[in-house]
Amino acid sequence: MAGVPDYLESWMTKQRWYAGKSRAPQLQVIGGFGLAAPNSAAVIRVYLVLDDAEHPLLYQVPLTERSEPLDGAENALVASFDVENGRRYIYDGPHDPAFAEALLRMILDDGEAHETDGPAAANSGGPLVARGHHTPDSAPVQFVSSRVLGGEQSNSSIIFQVASPDGTPSTPIICKLFRAIHHGENPDVTLTEALGAAGSTVAPRSIGHVTGLWTDSGMAEGIATGHLAFAQEFLPGVEDAWRVAVHAAEVGEDFTERARALGVTTAEMHETLRSALPSRATTPSDIATTVASMRYRFELAAAEVPGLSEYHPALERVYHEAAASPWPALQRIHGDFHLGQVLAVPGRGWVVLDFEGEPMRPMSERSLPDIPLRDVAGMLRSFDYVAGSFALSHPGESAAAWASACRRAFVDGYIERSGRDLREHRAVLDAFEIDKALYEAVYEARNRPGWLAIPTLAITRLIERSATP
Numbered sequence: 001m002a003g004v005p006d007y008l009e010s011w012m013t014k015q016r017w018y019a020g021k022s023r024a025p026q027l028q029v030i031g032g033f034g035l036a037a038p039n040s041a042a043v044i045r046v047y048l049v050l051d052d053a054e055h056p057l058l059y060q061v062p063l064t065e066r067s068e069p070l071d072g073a074e075n076a077l078v079a080s081f082d083v084e085n086g087r088r089y090i091y092d093g094p095h096d097p098a099f100a101e102a103l104l105r106m107i108l109d110d111g112e113a114h115e116t117d118g119p120a121a122a123n124s125g126g127p128l129v130a131r132g133h134h135t136p137d138s139a140p141v142q143f144v145s146s147r148v149l150g151g152e153q154s155n156s157s158i159i160f161q162v163a164s165p166d167g168t169p170s171t172p173i174i175c176k177l178f179r180a181i182h183h184g185e186n187p188d189v190t191l192t193e194a195l196g197a198a199g200s201t202v203a204p205r206s207i208g209h210v211t212g213l214w215t216d217s218g219m220a221e222g223i224a225t226g227h228l229a230f231a232q233e234f235l236p237g238v239e240d241a242w243r244v245a246v247h248a249a250e251v252g253e254d255f256t257e258r259a260r261a262l263g264v265t266t267a268e269m270h271e272t273l274r275s276a277l278p279s280r281a282t283t284p285s286d287i288a289t290t291v292a293s294m295r296y297r298f299e300l301a302a303a304e305v306p307g308l309s310e311y312h313p314a315l316e317r318v319y320h321e322a323a324a325s326p327w328p329a330l331q332r333i334h335g336d337f338h339l340g341q342v343l344a345v346p347g348r349g350w351v352v353l354d355f356e357g358e359p360m361r362p363m364s365e366r367s368l369p370d371i372p373l374r375d376v377a378g379m380l381r382s383f384d385y386v387a388g389s390f391a392l393s394h395p396g397e398s399a400a401a402w403a404s405a406c407r408r409a410f411v412d413g414y415i416e417r418s419g420r421d422l423r424e425h426r427a428v429l430d431a432f433e434i435d436k437a438l439y440e441a442v443y444e445a446r447n448r449p450g451w452l453a454i455p456t457l458a459i460t461r462l463i464e465r466s467a468t469p
Helices: 006-012 098-110 119-121 187-197 241-250 256-276 284-304 306-323 374-395 402-418 423-446 453-466
Strands: 029-036 043-051 057-066 075-082 086-092 112-114 127-135 141-148 155-163 174-180 205-216 223-233 342-345 349-352
Touching: 006 029, 006 075, 006 086, 006 141, 006 284, 006 306, 029 098, 029 112, 029 174, 029 205, 057 098, 057 174, 075 205, 098 127, 098 141, 098 155, 098 223, 098 306, 112 187, 112 342, 119 155, 187 223, 187 256, 241 256, 241 342, 241 374, 256 342, 256 349, 256 374, 284 306, 284 423, 306 453, 374 402, 374 423, 374 453, 423 453
Parallel strands: none
Antiparallel strands: 029 043, 043 057, 057 086, 075 086, 112 127, 127 205, 141 155, 155 174, 174 223, 205 223, 342 349
């Protein structure tokens, strides 16, 4: 392994995607590869940097080197320094159009890059290999321009303006560059591509992805492989379902038909994933493990939010009833489903985004079959949050009836499309919704104490409902 330059360590630890801010970094370069810049505009190098402090994390760090400053990229400047034949400027790769175009070409042309020289290849035990993979039915396009989407947390998203070979503007592309990378598949890539391959328009159309192969002494064969980037169609100028729903609640607008349509879309998503990817029957062991994890999360939540302790006897009844009820089969699901993960696209309806799963769960767990009721519960909680946020901004007023109507309509739409009566699984669904609300209670207690009543009132309501035959 090779150390990293002082300027890179200083820059990395200030980035939003760097997760080790609470501890001293221990950074080493374990591999890297170069890409040919269009018109030789820059030297492009992509590094894999391991932070071995406490819990090892592996980061993907693309950099470009230029002999002249890049106009408009002052905020992306990593470092500048004098060399023998002039001055060099180092930039964060996604903000440099030279890297952006090279990355897009790698995907569209099924390109391949290898580590061929340098300290990473000499000291990491073997070369890193990166390969582009384009989706077979994606139309050929050419690069026009690029920009980085603001507000990213764990990834960097590059928006490409592209054109068809004859110069006609085409649908923009968004490429998500994964900053923290892991061995194994990234569900966002796998699930989105599976939906598209099955002919579904529930998710944005896939353009392609980049995979990497690197040395890892923790793997049985010493080699790890995973996704480095993922490109799909970009849908500009549209609002997510959260904003649409909040506006509807604000003006007292009926949202039930759109909630029903969202239930239909959710059921289609689950149906397609179930047919396209492996699924299996839920076993008694699966049920016992899931309910045990719910009990464990309650204990953790009650320790942090003392007021939750009073729910213990009632929740034991909820968990017991859930364990004794019928459960649907295990299959691939969205995993972090809420109104903010859905776009309202004119002429197309609801489109689902971000299939990476729950951010707090390890990547290996996010790729396992799960209970589709987890997604249903997440969306039901999201409607409840619309009503809760409305009440906080309108003291003395309530949108509880609005949210209740949306919840019923969403479930009705799901039943209509799936043919599966969710009422048969009510006890299980209640348990999953309470489990989500416990997670929310901890979050609100830590970050927004004024919002704590939203999940705690929901827990009370769900417990009271579960006690009703």
